[in-house]
Amino acid sequence: MEESKRQKQVARLIQEEITPIFQKHGLNMIQGGMVSISKIMVTPDLLEARIHLSFFKITDTKAVMSLIKEKMGELRRDLGNKLRHQLRRIPELQFFEDDTLDHVSKIEDLLNKIKNEQ
Template identity: 55%
Template sequence: MQESKRQKQVAGLLNEELNAIFLRMGLTMMNGGMISIASVKITPDLYDARVYLSAFQVKDTNEVLKTFEEKTKEIRKELGARVRHQLRSIPELKFYIDDTLDYVFKMEELFDKIKKEEEDKK
């Protein structure tokens, strides 16, 4: 099912505000790596938001996810203060690790390996 215009608008607003909140709270650098928001998906009723985090050069992504889950209440409170005039209710936040970057690196390694094997055969 495709996202509605309102879902996209709210997701964009949440993405923008959460980025600012993460910067203020010092959540962009963890475990020797960088954390950023890959995307925000919101349910049609606008009550639940899935925040996909991109972790670059982070040693333990599970620990990062645990940290965000522990700070969810504080993040949601700050978000509520920032968007209270734009949204009737503040969505519940659920954090997930976006592993598409890892997938891209693995695919590139496989393509390089295949290319090298083909060159060795020639």
């Protein structure tokens, strides 16, 4: 099912506001690596935002995810302060690990392996 126009607008709005909040809480640079928000999807009722995070040069992603989930209340409160005049209800935040970069690197490794064998 394709996202509605309003879902996309709310997702874009959350993306614009959550990035500086991540920087404020020091969640964008952890363990010498970088955390970035790759995509945000909002449910049709606009009550839940699913935030997909990509990790660059971070070895223990589970620890970083648990740290982010510990600060979820603070993140949602700060987001609510920023968006209180634009949204009636601030969506619940859910964080997921985006493993797209892992898939890309695996595919590149396989292609390089095939190329070297020929």
